[in-house]
Amino acid sequence: MKSMVIGGIxxxxxxxxxxYFAAGDAFNGDDYINSLTMLGAVAIITITVFVALKYVNQMKNDTASGELAEEKWDGIGEYKNPIPTGWGLAFIGTILWMFWYFTVGYPINGFSQIxxxxEETLEYNAKFEKKWENPSEETLKAMGQSLFLVQCAPCHGVDGEGIAGKAQDLTKRMSKDQIVHVIKNGSNYLASSYPGGMPPMMLTEEAEINQVAEYIANGFKGEQPASYAVCAGCHGADGEGMPFVAPNIRAYDDALVMAVLKDGKKGNIGSMPSFSGRLNETQEKALASYIRSLGE
Structure with a gap:
């Protein structure tokens, strides 16, 4: 036992x-919190070592004793021994120390760097929101460009052209292939903004589908095909959409861009994840403004 005590010390x-070698420089100065931390380290190390030595010694020398309980599991019984006194005192002491620490040692209403x-972050955010509450279109476009380069360019490319078909070409609203895909398969991926979604259309003739797709992809130029009336019921005769019914299929308006950022999108070339929570409302409008400028 004597050799174990010496080894423990x-x-x-x-x-x-x-x-002390790893964090000793933190204990210099007048910060009593660091001194308390060092004191706690001393106490924990000392108690842990001697408790471990105590039970190692018991396992080597002691024998089980006491009154056996009546209950047995697979022939194995338990002694009705009380918990170790030291363990009980340490448990109660830890609880008392916790209350002391939160009320006197380190009050929860005291100064905190975090x-x-x-507080400073919230104050700065409030100033930022007030400053950019009503930004001009030019300001939004400039802000949107920096956001685009960070958030969107990795997939859509710095020019917004989609990196050779790997992502949506944002320099134009929709391509013919995309429109044909939506007409045939429907689209229900903007549920929070357009809860009705779009089922596969009533257009079934390939000629009508191609006519409508070419008309929309060409920016609504030329003579409007009669079969577009099926689309106009939700998207409007001018293609600018209806709130909570159908998105704008003519241009990237604020509502459409914000809906895609919130819900993500799935189309004929793949899926775009949701960006919900990454940008505030002003930043989303700025991104929409810049995306619209890509097609100008």
Whole structure:
């Protein structure tokens, strides 16, 4: 036992020396919180080592004793021994220390660097929102360009042309292939903004589908085909959509861009994940403004 105690003392000294070597510079100065931390480290290391030595010694030398309980599991019974006194005192002491720490040692309403950082961040965000509450179109476009280069360009390319078909070409609203795909398969991926979705259309003749697709992809130029009336019921005769019914299929308006950012999108060339929560409303409008400028 004597050799175990000596070994334990040596271990405690070694652990404390290692702790001080790793973080000793934090304990210099007048910050009593760091001193409390070091004191806690000393207490934890000392208690842990000696408790471990105590039970190692018991396992080597003690024998089970006491009154057996009546209950048995697979022939194995338990003794009705009380919990170790030291364990019980340590448990109660930990609870008392917790209350002391939160009320006196480190009050929860005391100064906190994290709390200060959060307050300053909220204050800055409030100033930012007020400053850009009503930005001009030119300001939105400039802000949107920087957002686009960070958030969108990795997939759509810095020019917005979709990196050779890997993503949507944002320099034009829709391609003929996309329109044909939506007519035949429907689209229900903007549920929060357009809850009705779009089922596969009533257009079944390939000639009518191609006529409508070419008309929309060409920017609604030329003579409007009669079969477009099926689309106009939701998207409007001018293709500018209806709130909560159908999106704008003529241009990237604010409502459409914000809906795609919130819900993501799935089309004929793949899926775009949701960007919900990444941008505030002003940033989303700025991104929409810049995307519209790509086709100008």
């Amino acid at each position: 040596i271990l405690i000294i070694a652990l404390l020396a290692g702790t 709390g200060q950082w959060n």
